[in-house]
Amino acid sequence: MRHLSVKSRHVGVIVVGLALAGGAVACGPKSGGDAKASDGKPQRGGTLYVLNNQPQEDFDPARLYTSGGGNVPSLVYRTLTTRNRANGPAGAKVVPDLATDTGEPSKDATVWTYHLKDGLTYEDGSPITSADIKYGIERSFAAELSGGAPYLRDWLIGGAAYQGPYKDKKGLASVETPDPKTIVFHLNKPEGEFPFLATQTSFAPVPKAKDDGTKYASHPVSSGPYRVVKNENNGEHLVLERNPHWSAATDSQRKAYPDTIDVQSGLDQAVINQRLSAGVGKDADAVTTDTNLGPAELAKVTGDKNLAGRVGTGHFGYTDYIAFNPKVKPFDNIKVRQAIAYAVDRTTVVNAQGGSSLNDPATTFLPEQASFGYTPYDPFPAGKDGDPAKAKELLKEAGYPNGLTVSLTHESTKGDEQGPEVATAVQEALKAAGITVKLDAQEHAAFGQKIRTIKTEPGFFLTGWGADWPSGGPFLGPIFDGRQIVRDGDNFNNAQLDDPAVNNEIDAINKITDLKAAAVRWGALDKKIGEQALTVPLFHPVYKRLFGKDIKNVVISDWTGVLDISQVSVK
Known part of the structure; x- marks a missing residue:
């Protein structure tokens, strides 16, 4: 199982690698691909330009995930x-x-x-x-x-x-x-x-x-519809041309409409959106697979009828959440964890991260998608604005009638999903419940190392998790399977949960080859674990991305959450 990394708002999949990452690497109650490209049937020919912020590094099949690089x-x-x-x-x-x-x-x-x-x-x-x-x-x-x-x-x-x-x-x-x-x-x-x-x-x-x-x-042997003819600066500039020996008769999934695909990376995100918005020259035939519209950009685009029709919406299986380490006081007390779950105001958290157009509020750890086994539940129903009165009641039961002071560790980068804006929103909501939150901002690399190392893991921090494929297995296993606790490396079972009943249920589900039946079991397990208040799910990100005015056949699946360039036509 693999964590997709503590990712920025603009990077969809690692993938996961990376990810998945990409990641790396990406779902919600809405279906993806709600935008329509310009009229006309897709045709073969032309050049598709991909404008990305992150380079497609290490373009070797041994070092990639399928979803890495926006499916390039x-x-x-x-x-x-x-x-x-x-x-x-x-x-x-x-x-x-x-x-x-x-x-x-x-x-x-x-x-x-x-x-x-x-x-x-x-x-x-x-x-x-x-x-x-x-x-x-x-x-x-x-x-x-x-x-x-x-x-x-x-x-x-x-x-x-x-x-x-x-x-x-x-x-x-x-x-x-x-x-x-x-x-x-x-x-x-x-x-x-x-x-x-x-x-x-x-x-x-x-x-x-x-x-x-x-x-x-630099020169891999292609089995797909395109072959690499240029790979500059380790994936910063990739040029793909048709593989003359690829046959659509053996490949029903990839349409391969363009003759050439030109992938340019290392571009500033604002510049990418400006170029796609203007759609001048080659940029009319361009897309991005890793750069979102920000709140201000989205507001501008929404007010322009022509641009609004060129926005693709995608959902990738990712959850941003508060993590607890019950080995650290006072988070060893379940009533303290429950109090925080009731106190959180998801409306202010979502607004801090760009609003409801860019985030779906979450009460479940699993993303809101059937393939993951999503089962609606809210073990600590506080409404969209939180319930500070219920939180105070639980704190009193926990032995803190006058409230308490805690430290929240978060990423220092502004705009990051685990960054200062979200941390401040959590801080303000908990204040109303009598909980004073001191913010512990950490630079990106230091943050990752601190929260993934058992010896330094704080008791209360922001983090996120994305799945390498759309199922509950790669979502719940790494986070809650006690046998996946890593004591001398990157650990993602933050609660250090080692419950035989949970471990046994994971094993039982892994034996099921009927994926629909397995999904039902993953959903039930998510609910069972959720009742232990080991995490507080906050939101599932939504991806809003522009595409060029001459782009046709836009397909955005709930697997990656990004425009699928194997389906795109530029003519």
Whole structure:
């Protein structure tokens, strides 16, 4: 499981990497893609320009997540499965890509088998084989290519000790290729969500003969509709052109309308929005996958009928919340945590972060999306403005009839979702309940290190979490599974919860291969954990992004929350 990073308001997905990050890396009650592009059917041809703030660094399938870079990698790297390229909730489904289906599980979901489609080729016309996918996966274990999805190291038998093909020529015995079109994975434990994992770029095929290690990112061998013809300054400027050997007959997901895709990064966010708004020259054929409209920009755009029609709305599975460390007093007292949950005024918090157009108030830890298992609940119903009277009552029961003083740790960067504006809104709301909040502002890097290290973790702080795929598993597991507490590295189980009942339920859900049935169980588990007041969910961010006036076929799914450039036409 992976945290998408403490992200700024303008960066959608890491992904997660990163993320996902991107991240890295992205859902709400509304469906994505509510904007309509200019009239006319999409056509092939032309150049699509992508104007981004963050560069697409380390363009190697071993070091990326599928959602990283606003889905640019998926134009070059196909994987065993992929996300469904559709608007809103329909886009949260996993579908076959290189494989004929989403995988054949064994009875206990510890063995997954995939068969490749016929006619799959690389950009040079050579066939894609199951051995190439196995080799691509093995590369992701190499220390030289670190940074990608960590799941396989935990899930595959022997994965924890494997060091990649450059040091271990024998390869991973738990990944078998009995013939050129079949690949079999043997797992340490049941994983019903393996089809989601198989969307990540570590599952992209890499021909061993063309692998040159850390240099591979500059000229990777494409299995997708586009090939890399230019990669300047480690992803700052990427130019993609058509892969002549890609066939739409084997790829129902990527439309590949433009002839060329030109990705320019390192641009100022205000400049990106200005260029998209003006739409002069090439910018009429431009989009962004990582730059939001801010409150002032959104107000201006909303008042302009032409611009308002060129705003795409997206929801990514992310929750910003207050975290408690019950090992620190007074947060070891559940009534203190409950009092804070009642005292929080989500209206002022949402307004501090740009208003309701850019944020959905949250009372559940899971994002408001069916694929996550979202189950509406509010264990501490205080209304949209908080309930200071109820908070005072609980404080009295906790032994603090005259209130108390606490310290809230937060990011120092203005505009950040865990930044001073949100911290001040929390401070003011708690003041009405008799709780004095001293603000502890930390610079970005120091903040991350402090809240993720058990020895330095404060008792009360702002943070956020995003999922690597739209399910409750990568959301609840890293935050509440006691076996994922990390004592000598980055720890995300902030409450240090190690409840056997929670751990056992996570294991039970992971055995379920019916993803809809699993979602129901994740929702029920979210409610059960929520009643312990280990977090106070605040809001789920909403992404509002401009696109050029000549852009057609805008698709924004609830998987990434960003415009899908594999669907866009510029003619």
